[in-house]
Amino acid sequence: EPEVTQTPSHQVTQMGQEVILRCVPISNHLYFYWYRQILGQKVEFLVSFYNNEISEKSEIFDDQFSVERPDGSNFTLKIRSTKLEDSAMYFCASSVLRGRGYTFGSGTRLTVV
């Protein structure tokens, strides 16, 4: 069964550093998403991406966040200057239809120290 692949599985970074989280969505999917889950809390929407541009973003997705699809396969989330409260599990997802039938990756656990 096709999978969404995320790398790395765990990243530790110092506060103030930039991090890039990488994702390879399912090849025939058109919509791409990032969500995050702070430990013990609900999964929260960050951003959706379609046709090489952001289609929707949440209030969490401020200027320190950016997304990019640098080539035909990768989808990245960049956090410019990490804060302690950015520590969370970040999930990439993709879908064929907008907002329907998401497939999530296994996530990247980001720890900011």
Place this chain on the structure above:
Amino acid sequence: QQQVKQSPQSLIVQKGGIPIINCAYENTAFDYFPWYQQFPGKGPALLIAIRPDVSEKKEGRFTISFNKSAKQFSLHIMDSQPGDSATYFCAASDETSGSRLTFGEGTQLTVNP
């Protein structure tokens, strides 16, 4: 108004029991209600989803019941097995206004042998 409230927070049943997880929403524009299953260290996996024009949907041992007037929906797991032990999330989205999923808080289900 965008919230989805989920209960209970945790649930323990014996093998063969029928755990029921409930969710309630406020936004009447929501038109897609999926349930996700999450094992430790993994991303959420889509289990089953329903639209508000039907009151019940079954897929294998999983059933969603939907009450549009009460703005509530629930997941029933028939003949539960220890392998069903996981965290379950309900979610909702409104296709016309965006692609984001709004998740409930999650229910940690334990099925004892």
